[in-house]
Amino acid sequence: MLVMGIDPGLSRCGYGVVRHQGRANQAVAAGTIRTDRADPVPQRLFELHGELVELIGHHRPDVVAIEQVLFQVNVRTAMAVGQASGVAMAAAAGSGAEVFEYTPTQIKKSVAGWGAADKPQMGKMVQALLRLPQPLKPVDAADAMAVALCHLAHAPARARIEAAR
Amino acid sequence: MLVMGIDPGLSRCGYGVVRHQGRANQAVAAGTIRTDRADPVPQRLFELHGELVELIGHHRPDVVAIEQVLFQVNVRTAMAVGQASGVAMAAAAGSGAEVFEYTPTQIKKSVAGWGAADKPQMGKMVQALLRLPQPLKPVDAADAMAVALCHLAHAPARARIEAAR
Numbered sequence: 001m002l003v004m005g006i007d008p009g010l011s012r013c014g015y016g017v018v019r020h021q022g023r024a025n026q027a028v029a030a031g032t033i034r035t036d037r038a039d040p041v042p043q044r045l046f047e048l049h050g051e052l053v054e055l056i057g058h059h060r061p062d063v064v065a066i067e068q069v070l071f072q073v074n075v076r077t078a079m080a081v082g083q084a085s086g087v088a089m090a091a092a093a094g095s096g097a098e099v100f101e102y103t104p105t106q107i108k109k110s111v112a113g114w115g116a117a118d119k120p121q122m123g124k125m126v127q128a129l130l131r132l133p134q135p136l137k138p139v140d141a142a143d144a145m146a147v148a149l150c151h152l153a154h155a156p157a158r159a160r161i162e163a164a165r
Numbered sequence: 166m167l168v169m170g171i172d173p174g175l176s177r178c179g180y181g182v183v184r185h186q187g188r189a190n191q192a193v194a195a196g197t198i199r200t201d202r203a204d205p206v207p208q209r210l211f212e213l214h215g216e217l218v219e220l221i222g223h224h225r226p227d228v229v230a231i232e233q234v235l236f237q238v239n240v241r242t243a244m245a246v247g248q249a250s251g252v253a254m255a256a257a258a259g260s261g262a263e264v265f266e267y268t269p270t271q272i273k274k275s276v277a278g279w280g281a282a283d284k285p286q287m288g289k290m291v292q293a294l295l296r297l298p299q300p301l302k303p304v305d306a307a308d309a310m311a312v313a314l315c316h317l318a319h320a321p322a323r324a325r326i327e328a329a330r
Contacts, residue, residue, distance in 0.1 A: 042258035049214075049255040069244060079234060079247050086248025087255050090214040093207035 001155070002028070004061035005148030006052075006092070007140050008069065008085040010044055011037055013052070014140030017059050018130070018148040025152060027130045029059065030141035041080070045087050052091035064092035065151035067143070068101040102150045110153035111146045122146055166320070167193070169226035170313030171217075171257070172305050173234065173250040175209055176202055178217070179305030182224050183295070183313040190317060192295045194224065195306040206245070210252050217256035229257035230316035232308070233266040267315045275318035276311045287311055 007014035016030040033051045035044035056064065066088055069081045092099045105115040112125045123135045123142045129149055136142040172179035181195040198216045200209035221229065231253055234246045257264045270280040277290045288300045288307045294314055301307040 040258070040264065042254035042264035045251050045255040046258035050259075082244050082247030083251025083254065086210050086251035089207035089248065090210040090252050090255075093205070093211035094215075099205065099207035 001063065001152075002059065002061045003063045003065060003148040003151050004056065004059060004092075004097075005144040005146065005151070006064060006066045006088050007143040007147060008066060008081055008088045009140065010035060010041070010048065010080040010084045012138070012140045013048055013084060013088070014138075014142075014144035015052075015055060016136070016141055016145030016148050017061060018145065018152065020152050020155075025130060025149065027132060027136075027145065030136055030145055032138050032140045041083070045083055048084060049087040049091055052088055053094065056091055056095045056097065060095070061097050063100060063151055063155075064088075064095070064097045065100050065102060065147045066092070067107060067147050068103045070104065100151055100154075102147060102154070106154075107146050107150040110150045166228065166317075167224065167226045168228045168230060168313040168316050169221065169224060169257075169262075170309040170311065170316065171229060171231045171253050172308040172312060173231060173246055173253045174305065175200060175206070175213065175245040175249045177303070177305045178213055178249060178253065179303075179307075179309035180217075180220060181301070181306055181310030181313050182226060183310065183317065185317050185320075190295060190314065192297060192301075192310065195301055195310055197303050197305045206248070210248055213249060214252040214256055217253055218259065221256055221260045221262065225260070226262050228265060228316055228320075229253075229260070229262045230265050230267060230312045231257070232272060232312050233268045235269065265316055265319075267312060267319070271319075272311050272315040275315045 001020045003018050005016045013033040017028040019026045069085050108117040109115045126142050126145050127135045166185045168183050170181045178198045182193040184191045234250050273282040274280045291307050291310050292300045
């Protein structure tokens, strides 16, 4: 199974692709899509959508896992992240992949073991789980990889629940 | 000049197209794009994006004016509207149209003359400004038409400001 994690954002949108085979998780690709703060927001959303459609079309993940937007202190940032996540969801659903959302707490719990893990802890856990020689950079790519790993941690239970239905 | 107004929403997204020629504003098309609440949100955002791309490609407006999302009482609704507006902006920018956002207060002020106008007042003003035999229905279509009329009301001042630069 191939899973793409997305950490949505308008200025920086992280992505990370993980292949799950047997019991191993292998990092396939990771990076950040950036848009220029100097450009109008609609143009930036259009570019983000186009880059995500291309990226998802290239990797063809079975699942796209997206970090759920929660309302933050900064209302303007929250709205931009909401708009970016809308564009990411449309791009993912259009590829035919299954799309799942996970909250920041779910992601931290399943990757680092507790819901209040900080960025350096998360980075080290992502590095360890994927057996990488060094921490993934930039941090948005590591965050996105954590979303993909969160889906892989939830997938067996999800499959059992669906089988039981 | 052809202007498309959009009242973004995930369950119901209104649109209205107005042609401005000389001093007259003429209604060209209006309606509502609906997505099924029973479907997953990513699928609904994908459908909304596809329908808007098609609609904008069909009418080829010079300008797309979008009602700006403000944070409402209901956080879940605000997020869905934010995601829908992100998808609408991406679709509009991708068509090459200029994209503008207007707040609900700007729209009410320029169409009904004051910022606290209610729905029936707005509906009657839209009907009067476009010389329609009856009020536009559904209400999302009338709301979207009001966004387009708001842009047309602001356009001359905007052009003067740009010319002065």
